[in-house]
Amino acid sequence: MLKHTLAAAQTEGHVPSGFATRTGISLKPRYYEDILAQRPEVGFFEIHAENYLSAGGPARYYLDLIRQYYDISVHGVGLSLGGDEPLDVAHLERVAALVERIEPAMFSEHLAWSRHQNSFLNDLLPVPYTPERLQVLCEHVDQVQTRLKRQILIENPSSYVEFHSSAMPETEFIHELAQRTGCGLLLDINNVEVSCFNHGHNPYQYLLDFPMRAVQQIHLAGYALDEHAALALKIDSHDAPVADEVWQLYQYALQRIGDCPTLIERDGQLPELSQLLKEAQQADQIRANAQELRHAN
């Protein structure tokens, strides 16, 4: 009854290994069939952990097939690591089971909170940069790394507010987090552009201050400009192509850190698969140029 079978994929004996070398894209249900039919040349596919926890159905079925051919990275959006409450252990267990089953090339989560008592707010909410928050966040990252038995990456947030109560800049907070927990970092360059625009900071200075040595993955995405309210804000919407200024920041970041696994992240207004693949190729080209430049120097 089902069109594809696991056995067919396994017999080809292909071992996925594209994460490090070629740019990946977000895995979305509308691409499942195209991916299996076309087997596009793309480095890896990234999934949101919370969309792939079910025991059956299309998500599990297609993920099991696609991971036969491609590296998978898992991006958690629901662990609420920046929360001031204990982690939801039942949810962590479900995420751990997913990680054990699909053996992703990378697991990443956010510097944000989303859970309050027994409610889940379904957004990545901001954390004030205080020593107390840092302590709790470090404990949560330790707990996840211990349970998953692997280093995880933490992503810099996109933000619309800064708090008077913050005692240190974001880059210092993230630096301390990586130092104390040994976690790696996911540098979301669209978030850098969005947050710096919203707070009147220079995104290039942000990248200079960012603890680049811990960066093990980069996210690129599109934003939306909201000019309706009292002030213009860039919104981290993931529903548009990567913007020119983000491509430029990406080039600059690669000059500083060398090559880095990269994802084109798209969650809304999904284009044809070929469109996302084009953006991935554009990233690959920038990576190749950056490599050449570094070798030439």
Add this chain to the structure above:
Amino acid sequence: MQTEFHAALWQQDKHLLRDIKARGASEQDSRFSVYRNNVQHSLIEALSDIFPVCKQLVGEAFFHTMARQYSYQTLPKSPVLSDYGDTFADFIQTFVPAQSLPYLADLCRLEYRLLQLTHQAEAATLTLAQAQQRLSQVQQPDTLQLTLSANCELMQSPYAIGSLYLAHRQATPDLSQLNVYQPEALLLTKDGLYGCCYVISQAQHAFLNALIEGHRLGEALPEDVSGTAFDLGQTLAQLMKWQVFSDIKES
């Protein structure tokens, strides 16, 4: 801090807003509103994905009003958003503007169950050929134990919600022949990877209910239910075609 933020997501909280750096109250509000809007928008989107036929029936604007109101009262309990909305149907029953559509709540119950079935593990079932072969070897039909797969569940409604749902699955729904104000019984199961539903008679509902309770064929045959004839041969043929049996054996 987070308690305040949480409260402020649904209503203005002056204390929290004061901690936001800004050149005035209206800027603070603009900044904070992004989070409030993100949360609201994402929850309405989630409900739209879970209840697509309900949304199609009532229209985008009405659905948004209903979903916004619900999400104010009931946040998700889990980061797995496909679980969200388990009480949406109960909410709709109390939502005054929806009173003119009394079947809407049951339709939402059906959509919610179908999505849960989609996410359930696919139970192993007998193919049509396997089931036919088992039946052909039967010596004593009365002692037959027909086991429905773990994906099977039954529903009943005073409204024709199954027909309404199935009509909306068509590219151009034709509701001209449909009288939604009549009771309907449904068998919910999986077709491949996805939850699906079949409209069945009240007698078939009674029969399947008896099978689920573990009765053997002889004990499961329904008595004359509300005058509708029960055709065992036809019912079994239908069920085998839908591939809902996990086992057929004599006991």
